[in-house]
Amino acid sequence: MTAGDGGRVHPDELRREGLIVPPAGQGTGEGATHDGTGRVRLHFQPSQREVRVPPGVSVFDAASWNGIAIDSTCGGHGTCKKCKVQIVDGAVSISRLDIRSFSREQLDEGWRLACLAQATGDLTIDVPPMLTRPKAATVGVGRQVILRPAIQKRYVELTEPTLSDQVTDQARLLAAIDDLELRVDLYAIRRLPTVVRRADFKVTAVIVDDVLIDVEEGDTTARRFAIAYDLGTTTVVATLVDTSTGTPAAVSSMLNKQQPFGGDVITRISATMMDPRALDRLQAMAHATLDQLTRDVCTEAGIDPAEIYEIAVAGNATMVALALGIDPEPLGVAPFIMSSATLPELLATDLGVQVHPRARAIVLPALGAYVGGDIVAGMLASGMDRDKRLRLFIDVGTNCEIVLGDGERILATAAPAGPAFEGGAIRCGMRAADGAIEVVKVSDDDVTVQVIGDVAAQGLCGSGLVDAVSELVRIGLLDHSGRLISDEAAAERCPGLVHRLGEINGERVFALAWHDDGLDALADSVYLTQRDVRELQFAKAAISTGWALLLTELGVEQSDVQQVLLAGSFGSYLSPASAVRIGLVPKLPVLRIVSAGNVAGEGAKMMLLSMQERHGAQALLEEVRYVELSDRPEFNDRFVDQLAFPG
Numbered sequence: 001m002t003a004g005d006g007g008r009v010h011p012d013e014l015r016r017e018g019l020i021v022p023p024a025g026q027g028t029g030e031g032a033t034h035d036g037t038g039r040v041r042l043h044f045q046p047s048q049r050e051v052r053v054p055p056g057v058s059v060f061d062a063a064s065w066n067g068i069a070i071d072s073t074c075g076g077h078g079t080c081k082k083c084k085v086q087i088v089d090g091a092v093s094i095s096r097l098d099i100r101s102f103s104r105e106q107l108d109e110g111w112r113l114a115c116l117a118q119a120t121g122d123l124t125i126d127v128p129p130m131l132t133r134p135k136a137a138t139v140g141v142g143r144q145v146i147l148r149p150a151i152q153k154r155y156v157e158l159t160e161p162t163l164s165d166q167v168t169d170q171a172r173l174l175a176a177i178d179d180l181e182l183r184v185d186l187y188a189i190r191r192l193p194t195v196v197r198r199a200d201f202k203v204t205a206v207i208v209d210d211v212l213i214d215v216e217e218g219d220t221t222a223r224r225f226a227i228a229y230d231l232g233t234t235t236v237v238a239t240l241v242d243t244s245t246g247t248p249a250a251v252s253s254m255l256n257k258q259q260p261f262g263g264d265v266i267t268r269i270s271a272t273m274m275d276p277r278a279l280d281r282l283q284a285m286a287h288a289t290l291d292q293l294t295r296d297v298c299t300e301a302g303i304d305p306a307e308i309y310e311i312a313v314a315g316n317a318t319m320v321a322l323a324l325g326i327d328p329e330p331l332g333v334a335p336f337i338m339s340s341a342t343l344p345e346l347l348a349t350d351l352g353v354q355v356h357p358r359a360r361a362i363v364l365p366a367l368g369a370y371v372g373g374d375i376v377a378g379m380l381a382s383g384m385d386r387d388k389r390l391r392l393f394i395d396v397g398t399n400c401e402i403v404l405g406d407g408e409r410i411l412a413t414a415a416p417a418g419p420a421f422e423g424g425a426i427r428c429g430m431r432a433a434d435g436a437i438e439v440v441k442v443s444d445d446d447v448t449v450q451v452i453g454d455v456a457a458q459g460l461c462g463s464g465l466v467d468a469v470s471e472l473v474r475i476g477l478l479d480h481s482g483r484l485i486s487d488e489a490a491a492e493r494c495p496g497l498v499h500r501l502g503e504i505n506g507e508r509v510f511a512l513a514w515h516d517d518g519l520d521a522l523a524d525s526v527y528l529t530q531r532d533v534r535e536l537q538f539a540k541a542a543i544s545t546g547w548a549l550l551l552t553e554l555g556v557e558q559s560d561v562q563q564v565l566l567a568g569s570f571g572s573y574l575s576p577a578s579a580v581r582i583g584l585v586p587k588l589p590v591l592r593i594v595s596a597g598n599v600a601g602e603g604a605k606m607m608l609l610s611m612q613e614r615h616g617a618q619a620l621l622e623e624v625r626y627v628e629l630s631d632r633p634e635f636n637d638r639f640v641d642q643l644a645f646p647g
Contacts, residue, residue: 037055037439037441037467037575037576037577037578038054038055038439038441038450038575039052039053039054039055039438039439039450039573040052040053040054040055040119040120040121040122040123041122041123042059042062042063042119042122042123042124042125043089043122043123043124043125044063044068044125044127045088045124045125045126045127046126046127047068047127049068052573053119053572053573053595054572054573054574054575054576054595055118055119055120055121056118056119056120056576056590056591056595057118057119057595058114058115058116058117058118058119059085059092059112059114059115059117059118059119059123059125060083060114060115060117061115061597062119063114063127068127070083070085070114070127081097081100081101081113083113083114083115084101084102084111084112084113084114084128085111085112085113085114085117085125085126085127085128086109086110086111086112086125086126086128087110087111087112087117087123087124087125088110088124088125088126089122089123089124090121090122090123090124091121092110092112092117092118092119092120092123093117093118093120094107094112095112095113095116097113097116098111098112098113098116101113114127145246145606145609145610145613146610146612147243147245147246147609147610148609148610148611148612149224149226149243149310149608149609149610149611150208150209150310150360150608150611151206151207151208151224151226151243151309151310151608152180152207152208152224153204153205153206153207153220153221153223153224154176154177154204154205154207154221155202155203155204155218155219155220155221156173156176156177156202156203156204156205157201157202158172158173158176158196158201158202158203159172159201160201169192169193169196170184170189170192173192173196173203173205173212173215174212176205177205177207180207180210181210182207182210182211182212183210183211183212184211184212185211185212185213185214185358187213187214187357187358188206188212188213188214188215188358191214191215192215195215195216195217196215198217199217199218202217202218202219203215203216203217203218204216204217204218204219204220204221206224206309206356208309208310208358208359208360209360209611211358211360213309213356213358213359213360214309214356214358221244222244223244223303223307224242224243224244224307224309225240225241225242225243225249225301225303225307225308225309226240226241226243226308226309226310226311226312226608227239227240227241227294227297227308227311227312227353227355228241228311228312228314228601228604228605228607228608229290229293229311229312229313229314229315229601229604230314230315230374230377230598230600230601230604231256231286231290231313231314231315231316231319231320231323231374232256232315232316232319232374232397232568232569232600233256233263233264233265233268233316233318233319233397233398233399234255234256234259234263234397234398234422234431234569235253235254235255235256235569236253236254236255236256236289236290236293237251237252237253237293237569237598237601238251238252238253238290238293238294238296238297239251239297239601239604239605240297240298240300240301240303240308241605241608241609243310243608243609246609248605249297249300249301249303250296250297250298250300250301251297252293252296252297252300253293254289254292254293254296255431256285256286256289256319257285257286257288257289257292258282258285258286258289258322261278261281261282261285263398263419263422263424264398264399264418264419265316265318265319265328265331265332265398265399266332268282268318268322268328269318269328269329269331269332270332272322272327272328272329273329273332279322279325279327279328280325282322283322283323283324283325283352284352286319286322286323286351286352287323287351287352287353288352290313290323290351290352290353291352291353291354294308294353294354294355305354305355305356306355306356306357307356308348308355308356308359309355309356309359309360310348310359310360310361310362310608311348311351311353311355311359311360311361311362311608312361312362312363312364312604312605312607312608313351313361313362313363313364313373313604314364314373314374314376314377314600314601314603314604315363315364315372315373315374315600316366316370316372316373316374316375316399317331317338317366317368317369317370317372317373318331318332318369318372319372320343320363320366320372320373321338321339323351323352324343324346324350324351324363326339327339330369331369334630336368336369336370337369338366338368338369341365341366341367341621342365342618342621343363343365345360346360346361346362346363347359347360347361348360348361362604362607362608362614364376364377364603364604364607364617365617365618365620365621367412367620367621367624367626368412368414368626370399370401370414371401371412371413371414371626374395374401374600374603375395375401375403375412375600376603376617376620376621377599377600377601377602377603377604377606377607377617378393378395378401378403378567378596378599378600378602378603379393379403379410379603379620379624380603380606380607380613380616380617380620381599381600381602381603381606382565382567382596382599384403384405384407384410384620385405385407385410385616385619385620385623386407387405387407388406388407388408389406389407389562389563390404390405390406390556390560390561390562390563391404391405391406391561391562391563391564391565392404392547392550392561392563392564392565392585392586393405393564393565393567393596394543394547394564394565394566394567394571394585395567395568395571395600396417396421396543396566396567396568396570396571396574396584397417397421397422397568397569397570397571398416398417398418398419398421398422398424399414399415399416399417400414400415400416400417400542400543400546401413401414402414402415402543402546402547402550403624404547404550404551404554405624406554409554409625410620410623410624410625411550411553411554411624411625411626411627412624412625412626412627413546413549413550413626413627413628413629414546414629415542415543415545415546415629416542417539417540417542417543418535418538418539418542420462420465420532420535420536420538420539421462421465421466421539421570422461422462422570423436423459423460423461423462423465425535426460426465426532426535427509427527427528427529427531427532428459428460428526428527428528428532429459429460429461429465429532430458430459430460430461431461432452432461432462432463432569432570432573433452433453433461434452434453434455435451435452435453435455435456435457435458435459436451436452436457436458436459436460436461436464437449437450437451437457437459437460437461437464437468437512437513437526438450438451438452438461438463438464438467438573439463439464439467439575440464440467440468440471440512441467441471442468442471442472442474442475442477442497443475444475444494444496444497445494445495445496445497446496446497447497447500447511447512447513449464449512449513451513456515457512457513457515457526458515458526459526460512460526460528462570462574463570463573463574463575464512465528465532465536466536466574466575466578466579466582466584467575467578468510468512468528469528469533469536469578469582469645470575470577470578470579470581470582471578472484472510472528473581473582473645474581475493475494475497476493476494477490477493477494477497477501477510478533478645480644480645480646480647481644481645482533482534482537482643482644482645483530483533484501484508484509484510484530484533487501500512500522502522503522504522504523504527504529507529507530507531508529508530509522509527509528509529509530510527510528511525511526511527512525512526512527512528513525513526536582537643537644537645538643540582540583540584540642541639541640541642541643542639543584544583544584544585544642545629545635545638545639545642546629547585547586548638548642549627549629549632549634549635549638550627551586553627558586558587558588559586559588561586561588561592562592563592563593563594564585564586564588564592564593564594565594565596565599566579566585566593566594566595566596567596567597567598567599567600568598568600569598571595571596572595572596572597572598573595574595576590576593576595577590579593580593581645581646582645582646583642583644583645583646587646603617
């Protein structure tokens with residue numbers, strides 16, 4: 001039985017098993033479901049890492065997204081029973097597979113399988129150390145990868161040459177690993193004479209794919225690392241991977257240093273068109289970003305950067321072009337042409353990453369100018385070409401990429417959503433950092449907010465914006481056209497909230513949080529403006545028009561969609577209930593809407609951990625059909641129709 005059909009257990013079944021059933025809503029599966037809003041805190045021991053995720057995310061996924069290793073070999077399907085964790089504080093439903101995996105006493109003590117443990121409330125979780133090295137690496141959303149990395153190490157003890165045995169050092173080494181047909185890098189030949197003699201002819205050969213790139217003294221076979229990068233327009237994430245086990249060793253993220261040139265790809269392309277020196281500067285900034293993250297993850301894991309022998313980069317076509325110094329102008333003007341969908345063999349140094357001097361670089365292939373390698377990585381990680389369910393993949397950002405597929409037919413498109421989801425063009429908008437409101441709840445007489453960092457509210461990030469608009473639509477202070485209702489109408493509908501409505505500089509606003517508890521002046525608050533609502537409407541209309549056209553193209557209805565994957569830094573922290581209420585995603589039960597995490601980074605990790613998946617990424621280029629929205633005559637009419645909030 002898999003997780004998909006294993007589900008939760010009715011209390012009567014637990015009683016028949018002789019298990020003590022907690023009160024409803026405290027771990028039985030009855031009442032433990034969530035409404036798709038808010039955040040839950042997960043505190044992992046013994047690492048003392050605390051993370052926030054949307055309710056309903058599995059403990060295993062929450063750990064994986066944040067670089068916390070939990071043993072598994074089955075890809076999160078509940079079959080290997082390795083991902084055992086103990087819920088120290090909080091409650092998690094008991095699944096049928098938990099009953100088969102643990103004794104009655106262990107269940108009472110809070111032991112659960114992490115891949116089936118849905119976090120519907122705050123939890124403290126004890127993660128046991130991994131007792132054995134897994135044979136497979138779990139990455140992405142429900143995907144299993146056989147561990148077969150390009151990086152290999154072979155320890156050999158060579159016979160010393162003599163006057164009667166004058167075989168060259170290279171031939172002697174290659175003969176010791178004669179099961180491989182290897183090319184030899186000049187760097188390795190340069191080091192070979194010194195290293196083998198200093199090590200008394202006991203050395204480790206370092207091989208990437210079919211190239212001998214180095215020799216090291218002694219036995220270093222246990223030390224082979226790689227880094228996966230999600231090269232985003234706004235945020236760049238680096239994950240250091242131990243390719244001998246397939247587990248993440250460290251994760252770090254930072255803002256892309258190219259931000260001074262603009263918050264989206266069009267402004268950065270424009271910069272290169274207006275200033276001949278801009279391309280060199282943007283390339284240098286991309287390299288500085290990647291290299292800084294490299295130093296960060298190496299420091300966190302306590303490894304030498306020279307032990308990193310391969311990197312993989314997933315990014316949109318513009319970010320990849322800028323990082324490699326390729327003129328991006330053709331990407332920004334019709335007919336939007338890439339220089340190449342795939343790239344030749346690269347070194348990490350070509351991307352400014354200072355690791356092993358001959359470390360290879362894998363850049364994921366792109367489908368088009370606006371559906372790049374990051375989306376190919378996301379499709380790879382989420383198995384869009386394998387799952388027979390009708391699934392909708394949405395990477396929400398300034399440029400929103402949308403994929404619809406049923407395992408046989410896969411369509412992709414891109415929609416220009418604009419900067420609203422990242423706090424851009426929003427009056428009190430800010431990035432998702434300390435002080436940003438990320439969750440909003442509105443009742444008839446009060447507003448409660450969750451603020452990142454648990455500090456005073458300073459602004460509103462994308463998820464908070466969506467929540468705020470969704471809640472005001474639900475309670476009726478925003479009508480379905482997106483207009484804030486009058487004070488008179490608000491006094492009848494929600495008299496306890498009227499003092500939060502008003503005008504600033506002639507524009508209608510709604511106060512979400514006061515900067516100073518002792519002062520409730522609108523100007524001294526974090527507020528939502530009428531223009532902010534319009535910005536969100538334009539963004540969500542572009543996205544919903546995109547997926548609506550793909551549904552039409554495939555000949556299916558909204559209700560046929562069996563799963564929606566919300567990907568990317570913003571999409572993963574978006575409230576499913578709010579997304580449904582404003583029409584950003586199809587009107588479906590919230591449990592069908594999954595926060596997919598950093599699937600671009602997961603896809604990049606898969607490229608490092610499995611040679612087979614590299615072929616899979618290339619195959620996607622042939623299997624996916626790109627749908628261009630700009631040449632569709634019905635786009636404008638559908639866009640206008642999608643501006644209103646659903647009734």
